[in-house]
Amino acid sequence: MVKVVKFGGSSLASAEQFSKVGKIIHADKERRFVIPSAPGKRNAKDTKVTDMLYACYELVEADEDFRIPLMKIKDRYDTIINGLNLKLSLEEEFHKISDNLKQKAGIDYAASRGEYLNGIVMANYLGYEFVDAAEVIFFTEDGMFDADKTNRVLRERLESCENAVVPGFYGAMPDGTIKTFSRGGSDITGSIVARAVHAACYENWTDVSGFLIADPRIIKDPKPIKTITYRELRELSYMGASVLHEDAVFPVRKAGIPINIRNTNQPEDAGTWIVESTCQQSKYTITGIAGKKGFVSVNIDKDMMNAEVGFGRKVLSAFEENDISFEHMPSGIDTMTVFVHQPEFEGKEQAVISAIHRLAQPDSIELEGDLALIAVVGRGMKATRGTAGRIFSALAHANINVKMIDQGSSELNIIIGVSNADFENAIRAIYDIFVETQL
DSSP states (O other): OOEEEEEOGGGGSSHHHHHHHHHHHHTOTTEEEEEEOOOOOSSTTOOOHHHHHHHHHHHHHTTOOOHHHHHHHHHHHHHHHHHTTOOOOOHHHHHHHHHHHHTTOOHHHHHHHHHHHHHHHHHHHHTOEEOOGGGTOBBOTTSOBOHHHHHHHHHHHHHTOSSEEOOSSEEEOTTSOEEEOSTTTHHHHHHHHHHHTTOSEEEEEESSSSOBSSOTTTSSSOOBOSEEEHHHHHHHHHTTOOSSOGGGHHHHHHHTOOEEEEETTOTTSOOEEEESOOSOOOSSSOSEEEEEEEEEEEEEEOTTGGGSTTHHHHHHHHHHHTTOOEEEOOBOSSEEEEEEEHHHHHTTHHHHHHHHHHHHOOSEEEEEEEEEEEEEEOGGGGGSTTHHHHHHHHHHHTTOOOOEEEEOTTSSEEEEEEEGGGHHHHHHHHHHHHTGGGO
């Protein structure tokens, strides 16, 4: 069996954290392939190396001296190297990086050096082979991830390695230019490597013991989630749960590889298992609650709307014309509501309204801003009667006005719209009715 292990920035922020990671890896010989992030914050006032690199490149683009900030980044790595008593120098690497920055190698190149350098340190510390992600992870000419080529080349490259370190977050364009995934993209790299080596498990180590049913900033000591399906994870991640990059599930999902979210600082915790499917029922009806603030509802009213072929397409064309994506679209017999992100919509609201009138000839349009959307997700809801009723009851008891409720056809999630001001209280009310009352 082979395990791929990815460690986040907080897990690799210092020599002390590196030492914890080394013990975790060596505790299981099946942990053969390691994906490191760049060093994160050592304390609340610290700065992540990736952010330091972005700031460094801002100076490059402004044609200002970047050498002192770059040397501060080198000091971060030297502190880790010295703390681990490694016979390793990154002097040459930093000379090369400095030269490339002078030639304005690009923001993606600059940002990727955090993972690249940490990969070198990690490989030296573990005694593993270093495999530069730029040699095995590829993007197409238009910047899209090239899954087929990557899987083929990466599989062939790692077949000859007993153990290897592959830095996360970046790959290469066809001309060799460095290209990064979005922030948090090391999660994606780990998933890609797991698929390529047909891993039995992808362990994603971070600073929390897996997923929690709700945001701990809103709910005090929320219960952990032991097992969650890929589909549930996607729903929660999309609505704000941020333990794992939402795109990280795709490569392993296709291969049926489970993900185990673990805590570097509490390695004895079982964490959360993310799986394709499971017959295990959650202890609670719901699996998790997540949400976001800052939405606008565009309420469109037209008599006999449901009998007009193409009405929905015409309405959505008005948003497309203005380059606005929609979040949810509940509808009734004579009404249709489109939820969009408020910051994206505000500057274009009158253009959108005008376009809807031109294309769909509605009877009226009403806007309501400062709304929040909350997703209540759970595979257990399908087999439990009265879930929506319990949500309404809990929110009514908390004096919260529900602006919208929308249940997906899979019965996996229910989306509730409330005012921004009621967001936190709504989550507490839903948590209490489904979790606290079942204890």
